[in-house]
Amino acid sequence: VRLVESGGGLVQPGGSLRLSCAASGFTFSNYDMSWYRQGPRKERELVATIGRFGGSTNYADSVKGRFTISRDNAKNTVYLQMNSLKSEDTAVYYCNRRPYWGQGTQVTVSS
Numbered sequence: 001v002r003l004v005e006s007g008g009g010l011v012q013p014g015g016s017l018r019l020s021c022a023a024s025g026f027t028f029s030n031y032d033m034s035w036y037r038q039g040p041r042k043e044r045e046l047v048a049t050i051g052r053f054g055g056s057t058n059y060a061d062s063v064k065g066r067f068t069i070s071r072d073n074a075k076n077t078v079y080l081q082m083n084s085l086k087s088e089d090t091a092v093y094y095c096n097r098r099p100y101w102g103q104g105t106q107v108t109v110s111s
Contacts, residue, residue, distance in 0.1 A: 003096070005102045007105060011107070017082045017107060031052060033071060034048065038094070039090055047080070062088075066085075093105050
């Protein structure tokens with residue numbers, strides 16, 4: 001199993017980023033996928049989860065209405081569209097397919 005995140009970077013408050021996670025080594029459409037994040041001096045927390053075919057999604061209260069998780073099973077990729085970013089969204093974002101993790105991608109929200 002391999003999960004490779006991309007799309008992180010530095011963005012100003014109020015800006016947007018789209019994270020991608022390219023998956024390989026398993027049948028992607030058979031599994032729910034999730035995004036987690038770990039901010040400075042914080043525990044890792046669940047951000048969003050998407051069901052196998054994209055019809056079911058769940059979000060942390062802190063990102064509801066701002067973040068959207070989606071997937072493309074033909075491309076074996078899961079996305080996290082992040083809008084209206086806040087400084088408290090600064091974290092390393094990780095792709096997850098239990099029990100596997102990607103290496104993470106840094107998102108920094110700062111002016």
